[in-house]
Amino acid sequence: MSRILVLVRHGQSEWNLKNLFTGWKDPDLTEKGVEEAKSAGHKLKDEGFVFDTAFTSELSRAQRTLDLMLEELGQTGLAITRDVALNERDYGDLSGLNKDDAREKWGEEQVHVWRRSYDTPPPGGESLKDTGARVWPYFIHDVLPKVMAGGTVVVAAHGNSLRALVMALDGLTPDEIVGEEIATGVPIVYRLNADTTVAEKRVLKD
């Protein structure tokens, strides 16, 4: 039984390039982001991955990344489930602001706490804990059963919705999750044991 879960953060978006807080805003991929998505698909193809099902968010950058990966894999007909539960953390009032301008205004430390802490939400937005409170139940209810049935499952999502998943899968503490970064377009491959614990984790860097 394979029980494989592949997590991929979308490729670079227009707002990643402009250094803007994005959250639930919906910018497209840049050309570099398109290349990153294709390269993720290429790596997975080279390793022989064939997916049984795919999940993504309701945001274009993750959906397009998934489509581009599946094109590379020759799996454009695959069933895709799109759900708001996998959306990026809602950055609230920070959405659309430049990250350096925010550091100027509120200070480096405060902005770091909003971006990387476990339970301090940005103004009007979600903390990582809040994000996990919607991502994790969705994962348990909708995604995990497909993996545990012996499937090979891909989830294309976002920096912080994936940090919430990785925190739970890897059993990281609130202090440990602060240092966890998810790179754009780099597949993270989990193989799970029959009791749902992680048997193996590999990050498919270049």
Ligand SMILES: O=C(O)[C@H](O)COP(=O)(O)O
């Ligand atoms: O929503 C965003 O701005 C990005 O997708 C993630 O941003 P962060 O790295 O600042 O959390």
